[in-house]
Amino acid sequence: MHIKFTHAIFRVIAFLFAVALLYSPFVWSQPLTLSTFASGLNGPIGITADTNGNLWVAEVGTGNNDGQISILTPNGNKHPFLVGLPSVYVEETGEVVGPWHVYLLPGNTVAMVIGGQAGTDFGASVVYASSFGFLPGDAPLTTANITYVDHIGDYIYGIGYTDSNPYAAEWDNDGNMYVADAGANAIVRVDANTGDYSIFATFPDFPNPVPVGPPFVNVVPTSILAAPDGSGFYVSSLTGFPFLPGAASIFHVDWDGTVTTLYAGLTTITSMAINPINGNLMVTQLGEFSLDIFNFLPNSSQLLEIEPDGTVTPVVGLLNSLTGVAFVGPDIYLSSIFMGEVYSLAEQLPLPVTLSSFTGKALQNGNLIQWTTASETNCAYFTLQFAPDAQHFTTIATLNGAGTVSVSKNYSFTHLAPVSGNNYYRLIQTDFNGQTHVLKTINIHRNQTETNLHLTVQNNMLYASLAGFSSDQPVIARIYDLNGRLLQQQTIYAENTGTLALDLPAGLHKGLYLLQLNAANTMLNGKFIW
Structure with missing residues (x-):
């Protein structure tokens, strides 16, 4: 993520910082098995699961405008959904900025939070596209399929901030969006009705307690999650350079934007998710930064579980650069930006x-x-x-x-x-x-039937022209949506012309539907657009 180093570093001093975490021993009911679910990804950051068990992954890319959103099916195969998103190499920090997170909204809407340069078509923004009718394996969408853009960065710079990096987002029950901006270190609210932007909450810098780095350390928001009790939001923080151990927190932000510390003493938190089994908070730690080697220590990334009383339990460690966490049922999935992998973590329970x-x-x-x-x-x-x-x-x-x-x-x-x-x-x-x-x-x-079926929609009626059906044969006609849900069934007879006339279901939304006809042990299927 984009974090500015505001002061030159003249010397490196090792510093031991006490970590005020309350760690407790924890034993899972069954052994946990960590395995590589998918590999070969270009900088996977945020991951989210859909109702079919697929994982949607935001890939930041390589800095050549090759950012993309991909779908990982339950067998671990990768299928690009939308390609050609901004992916920019930032020479100042030596990192790549691009798609950070992807979210699945009602109405087949896919929202993508993108870093990059404000003032461009899609940089420093939240962009939207439709997934209606898209199946893994279809030709991927492109930026030409983006239907709307919220230019968060333009707003941030327009009100006097010197940096913007939209990184994560969340929505309330009224559809208002709340964007965690890791450059402005603030939450931006986007009104669902008016589209107006406003600063909802801010996270002030704190004094740097070590002689390395700037005099003040940024509190960098990295994820935002609706509080399970409806009281507002949880916001995680990474903290800026020198990435001090124990300096990160999970904040609670109430509905008027008041920020309070919920859990303190954490280190470089990058993402959060609610455990669906017990309601505890699961967070990923990017790693521990060493001033000796001036880099993150290998194998210092881990997944932590935080109980309501603040007890922190390491769930799995000895990993690198964890940036995302998501659940599919009880199974946990983790993304690693620099390893280019997504891991699965599951209890090996004997099947009943x-x-x-x-x-x-x-x-x-x-x-x-x-x-x-x-x-x-x-x-x-x-x-x-x-x-x-x-x-x-x-x-x-x-x-x-x-x-x-x-x-x-x-x-x-x-x-x-x-x-x-x-x-x-x-x-x-x-x-x-x-x-x-x-x-x-x-x-x-x-097998496909040899009988020809032609469908036409006119004035709330569906006309099916077919051959091979005599006029005295009853036909069972069923209309399904693309999820296989039966919307209507009726028994009708073909006219002498071989045409069936069907009333379309009331309240049918615009989209693609399936018609199935059954008569005399013959089955016909066709698609129509309403």
Whole structure:
């Protein structure tokens, strides 16, 4: 991140700074396993998870305007979403500035916080694009697909600040945005209704207690998170050079912008997330800076867990340059800017169900899904989910489990609304205590029909012109959204011309939808835009 060194360094003096952290021994219920989830990334910073278990990553790039937002699917494969974002090498500090964080907002809106130069098209700003209809593997979007820009840096310089580096953002329930600016060391509020900018909170410098570096040290905000109790926000800080150990804090900012220290005695905090299991705060430490080597010590980056009383527990350490943390269910994911990697951290829990088989086959009336368990422990129920694209799953069935048994149990379900082509099915098991486990995903491929189907939308009506259907055959017509959610089903008859006329569902939003027709053991599928 962009931090100015305001004074020349003439000498390096080793300084021992007492770290006032209350560390306590901690034992996880099961061993934690750290593994490399994805590698070969260009400076991954912020990461966030979507509802399908994908990770969205902001890659700062190499300084050649090659910043981008990428999607990491659950198997760790990388798929660029938007490329060509600003990525600038700052000679003064020897670092690269570009996309810092990515956020997923309602209405398929993707918000990206970008550093860089104010006064340019996308530098020092928050930019927006739509992910509607985008699937991992599609051709990536470009800056031509950016729909709106909030020029945070222009505002900051316009009111007299000498530096701006929008780094992270958060939104309240009314849609107002709060941007942590790591150059101005302030929170900028963007009004959702008027678009007006204002300074919401500031973080004053503090005296430098060592003879190395400037006389005052910056309090550099690095992440902002809505407080779980609705009282405002949590804001983490890195602190500027000389990156003193124990000098960073987590602040609480209430709704009138008042800043109070929530947790002190931390070191170079770069990101935060709420643990969904116990509600504790998880934070990443960039590392410990050594004045002896004038750099961060190798293997000094770590993930910490902070309890409400301030107790700090190291969760995993001996890492380098951690910059992001996110949860997918109970599993933790960490990004490392300089290693170019994303790590996964998971408890190795024995699965409560031993799955012997999970299979499916295409029938004339649908897809038959079957699975067999060899044993079950505290198994409450199974959830079967469907997706036409292996990404946007929706639940189609819930079947009760057998509790605790050591004998084989068989389960089956017929999906009556499959699609031509790929049909992905995901099996999830839930314990009596509410813990869920994704067991397996399979694909059933249905051959495309030879019958031609042409769709036309006129005056809230959908007209389907088709061949091969006689006028006396009833047709079951179903309309789905891209998530596979059934919006409407009706039984109709083809006209003598081979045309079906369907009323579109009330309140249908603009977008892409799927039509499925079933008659006489024949299935047709088509897409239409409303």
